[in-house]
Amino acid sequence: MRLFFASWPPPAVAKALAQWAREAQRACGGRITREDAIHLTLAFLGEADPQAALAAGRAVRGRATSLMVDSARYWNHNRIVWVGPANVPPELAQLARALGETREFAGHVTLIRKARAPKRLPALAALEWPVTEFLLVNSNLGPEGPSYEVLERFALG
Numbered sequence: 001m002r003l004f005f006a007s008w009p010p011p012a013v014a015k016a017l018a019q020w021a022r023e024a025q026r027a028c029g030g031r032i033t034r035e036d037a038i039h040l041t042l043a044f045l046g047e048a049d050p051q052a053a054l055a056a057g058r059a060v061r062g063r064a065t066s067l068m069v070d071s072a073r074y075w076n077h078n079r080i081v082w083v084g085p086a087n088v089p090p091e092l093a094q095l096a097r098a099l100g101e102t103r104e105f106a107g108h109v110t111l112i113r114k115a116r117a118p119k120r121l122p123a124l125a126a127l128e129w130p131v132t133e134f135l136l137v138n139s140n141l142g143p144e145g146p147s148y149e150v151l152e153r154f155a156l157g
Contacts, residue, residue, distance in 0.1 A: 002139045002141070003138055004042075007042060007129075018035035024072070024081055025112055027122065028081060028112060028117065028118035029116050032112055033110060040107065042092070043099035043101035050151060057136050064157065066089070066129065072122075079115050082110050088107040099134070
């Protein structure tokens with residue numbers, strides 16, 4: 001199984017991000033992330049044992065926080081358009097580390113893949129994304145992009 005821990009936004013935040021992505025796509029082309037698939041990866045586990053991942057998730061005692069999505073960027077090296085916080089909340093970085101993320105937590109939400117460099121991205125209105133839980137997710141890769149299966153939800157205190 002191809003597993004990762006993530007946070008999913010509330011429906012209103014996902015809708016606003018999907019709308020912004022449609023506007024941005026006019027500037028850079030590419031493939032937009034489906035609204036129901038918009039998420040913030042906390043720790044990518046890759047091919048991993050689901051029972052070990054479940055045990056790891058259950059052992060984590062993180063704190064609920066809010067993610068302020070107020071920055072939009074284009075990464076040329078992997079041709080994605082992403083949004084995220086100008087400043088990652090320390091609680092989120094700590095949660096990512098506790099879940100097994102070994103790199104510095106970047107805190108980004110990929111909204112467009114296979115994009116070309118835009119002259120300018122549209123303005124992004126700041127959005128507050130409450131993070132009150134995290135999920136263990138199985139990613140299945142298909143011709144239409146990934147599909148996600150939630151294996152477990154873990155509440156944050």
